[in-house]
Amino acid sequence: MRKVLLVLLILVIGGVVAADRIGVRIAQDQIGQQVQAQYNLLQQPDVKIHGFPFLTQSIGGEYDRIDVAIGNWTQDDVRVSDVRIELRGVQAPLSDIAAGNAEGVTVRTATASAVVPYSLIKARAPKEVKDLRPKGDNLEVDLTGAIMGFPVGGTAELSVKPTGKGLSITPVSVGSGGVRIPLNLLQQQLTWNVPVTELPVGSRISQVQPTPDGLRIGATADNVQLSKLSQS
Known part of the structure; x- marks a missing residue:
């Protein structure tokens, strides 16, 4: 049983x-x-x-x-x-x-x-940005070309901040590769936006x-x- x-x-x-x-x-x-x-x-x-x-x-x-x-x-x-x-x-x-x-x-x-794939971010970047990759909480990019008559080269570090218009990507420091342009001018010319807001x-x-x-x-x-x- x-x-x-x-x-x-x-x-x-x-x-x-x-x-x-x-x-x-x-x-x-x-x-x-x-x-x-x-x-x-x-x-x-x-x-x-x-x-x-x-x-x-x-x-x-x-x-x-x-x-x-x-x-x-x-x-x-x-x-x-x-x-x-x-x-x-x-x-x-x-x-x-x-x-x-x-x-x-x-x-x-x-x-x-x-x-958000890096290929998409790079596709919307200024033409002076040749490559980008993660660096801690920021991004690092390779630069080649000229901005406002100043030659640029080497690397720069960029922050990524969410805003009401999307992801704002802005230079925060310059590497040792020979960028010969003030950071504030670099920020004016190399800040871009990826329109993902929500x-x-x-x-x-x-x-x-x-x-x-x-x-x-x-x-x-x-x-x-x-x-x-x-x-x-």
Whole structure:
């Protein structure tokens, strides 16, 4: 009898786990469809709902964390890559999720990040910039040419700051390669902008970090409604 009960218990637990996993896949697919429709994406993003068991979260309509991987994202003809959204404290009634309705879905904190490729940054740089690469929290560039009659060469270090018009890239120091022009004039002529101002969380970019592949940018918004994110 004990063996029979043990087998039955295993079968019941297995059935609950299977139902739980099926439920989470359905919910992930529904959220992916909603995000794809709101942002008019060519592909449905990958969605991962964290936490176990899922059924307990879905019945209560509260989720600790949901990750959304969008991939590429275009804003003002500027294409960034590896766009990720992390949603914390998601309130999503089961009835809304089942109906594909995002009106009642709210998020305590939404954090988005993306990578701006260096090739894109260089494409918008002044012609005197021949190459660029990360250097700590800044960028380093190679310079060749002339500015206001002054010959330039060697290297310069540039800061990257998020502004209301995008990422502002400005020289902050000159290397030892023989740049023969005052820094203030260099800043006037070699400051440029990459027009990425927001990510899909309805908030301005607030973090910039150089990586080997490009600038990793981030934005965070609090107390947002999923259906309104695309209106930013």
